[in-house]
Amino acid sequence: MTTLLAFILTLGVLIVVHEYGHYRVAVACGVKVLRFSVGFGRVLWRRQPTPESTEFVLCALPLGGYVRMLDEREGAVAPEDAQRAFNRKSLWQRTAIVAAGPIANLLLAVLLYAGASWIGTDEPQAVMAAPSAGSLAERAGLRAGDWARAWSDDGAEWQELRSMNDLHWQLTQSVLRGAPLHLMVSDAQGHGQRRVVLDLQTLGAREVDAALKKRIGIGAPFSEPVLGEAKIGGPAARAGLRAGDRVLSIDGEPIVEAGRIRELIRASGAGGTAHPMQWRVERAGQTLEIAVTPNVVAEGTRSVGRIEVYPGQAPAMVKVRHGVVEGFTRAVSRTWEMSALTLKMLGRMLVGEASLKNLSGPLTIADYAGQSVQLGLAYYLGFLAVVSVSLGVLNLLPLPMLDGGHLMYYLFEGVTGRPVSELWLERLQRGGVAIMLMMMSLALYNDVARLLGLH
Numbered sequence: 001m002t003t004l005l006a007f008i009l010t011l012g013v014l015i016v017v018h019e020y021g022h023y024r025v026a027v028a029c030g031v032k033v034l035r036f037s038v039g040f041g042r043v044l045w046r047r048q049p050t051p052e053s054t055e056f057v058l059c060a061l062p063l064g065g066y067v068r069m070l071d072e073r074e075g076a077v078a079p080e081d082a083q084r085a086f087n088r089k090s091l092w093q094r095t096a097i098v099a100a101g102p103i104a105n106l107l108l109a110v111l112l113y114a115g116a117s118w119i120g121t122d123e124p125q126a127v128m129a130a131p132s133a134g135s136l137a138e139r140a141g142l143r144a145g146d147w148a149r150a151w152s153d154d155g156a157e158w159q160e161l162r163s164m165n166d167l168h169w170q171l172t173q174s175v176l177r178g179a180p181l182h183l184m185v186s187d188a189q190g191h192g193q194r195r196v197v198l199d200l201q202t203l204g205a206r207e208v209d210a211a212l213k214k215r216i217g218i219g220a221p222f223s224e225p226v227l228g229e230a231k232i233g234g235p236a237a238r239a240g241l242r243a244g245d246r247v248l249s250i251d252g253e254p255i256v257e258a259g260r261i262r263e264l265i266r267a268s269g270a271g272g273t274a275h276p277m278q279w280r281v282e283r284a285g286q287t288l289e290i291a292v293t294p295n296v297v298a299e300g301t302r303s304v305g306r307i308e309v310y311p312g313q314a315p316a317m318v319k320v321r322h323g324v325v326e327g328f329t330r331a332v333s334r335t336w337e338m339s340a341l342t343l344k345m346l347g348r349m350l351v352g353e354a355s356l357k358n359l360s361g362p363l364t365i366a367d368y369a370g371q372s373v374q375l376g377l378a379y380y381l382g383f384l385a386v387v388s389v390s391l392g393v394l395n396l397l398p399l400p401m402l403d404g405g406h407l408m409y410y411l412f413e414g415v416t417g418r419p420v421s422e423l424w425l426e427r428l429q430r431g432g433v434a435i436m437l438m439m440m441s442l443a444l445y446n447d448v449a450r451l452l453g454l455h
Helices: 002-028 079-084 091-119 136-140 164-177 210-216 235-239 258-267 324-350 362-375 377-395 403-416 422-451
Strands: 033-047 055-069 121-124 147-152 181-186 194-198 227-230 246-250 277-283 286-292 295-299 302-306 309-311 317-320
Touching (some): 002 055, 002 091, 002 362, 002 377, 091 324, 091 377, 121 164, 121 377, 136 194, 136 210, 147 164, 164 210, 164 324, 227 235, 235 286, 246 258, 258 302, 258 309, 324 377, 362 377, 362 422, 403 422
Antiparallel strands (some): 033 055, 121 317, 147 181, 181 194, 227 309, 246 277, 295 302
């Protein structure tokens, strides 16, 4: 229920803001607005103060909305209202009205990002787990427990890294730019500061997915190798492991962080047969030797080991909050960066340099909406900002049916001095409908595939 309500609220806010942008500028330009609709289909709620005023409606299918304006191309217009028709307005006025919707979404994203920054979020400290074996991070000299304190593009101008989320964002930006990322790191206590360069440009990557993250080697934050509660009757409980045990070594390999414990447990079932693992743990000041025989379970086409205990403590958290001015400037910057990132990914999907699996639909949005609401207001505002940016950028694409398509018509009119012919408008409209249906079908397929674990 929380996920459904969060999804409806998300769509409602974004649709209302988008359509209000069109509505507000249309009214300012002297256009008569006939209807302001949130959703499509059967009308659930209607309000119209006077017969001459705008009709506001809420419809049953909340997957979009529209603003219907007086237009001589769509029906007869009374002579006294002719000057209030959309088609009678100047080119710059029509352009402003159409562009106002996407711009409203981008402005909303700035406000949402700023609000999230002012409220603040609890995020994992940028203390890293052990890099993946053979990864770029391992070759660069990063180790478990290293704390990333600052980043730089060129090693000269440095900016503070406030959290692990901040680090992952900078990694993504550097990958997409094809540029190295300079890091200033220390140990977890802030001592022994040194510089590390991640040569991300050598990866030749065009998108950031799970496989690329493994090649980079920076994933989950550092977690102390301390065990959580063991499931009654599971391999860990039968062997005598207890909550609070600190793991010192497994099969003779020293353990410094919890991620390595999970890797060794999973790898123990790779052959399809369970073999005892020799654990050395510290409990109440004593060192114990414990033999643990994992269960072997199928995970897709692989066999993995499980011992029914969660290894690792929650990572160290930091409160990331910004002042009024800093929060607003960061919000503007983040909106710009997200807009550029969205355009880059769409462009790379179009030319085949990025997977079409990156395209998401309503099911994924609903899932993330529910998760972000449960995490807190700041997280939900940040999620809303991301979707608002995506909606704004998507609507500016030069595709018929979208605002960007109409802007392309007006660009043609401005260059040639004449509007696009009715014949071409009809042809382009049909093509736009086909493209939109393909995109929507692909997005829905990706949603279902993610839910079924196929992506």
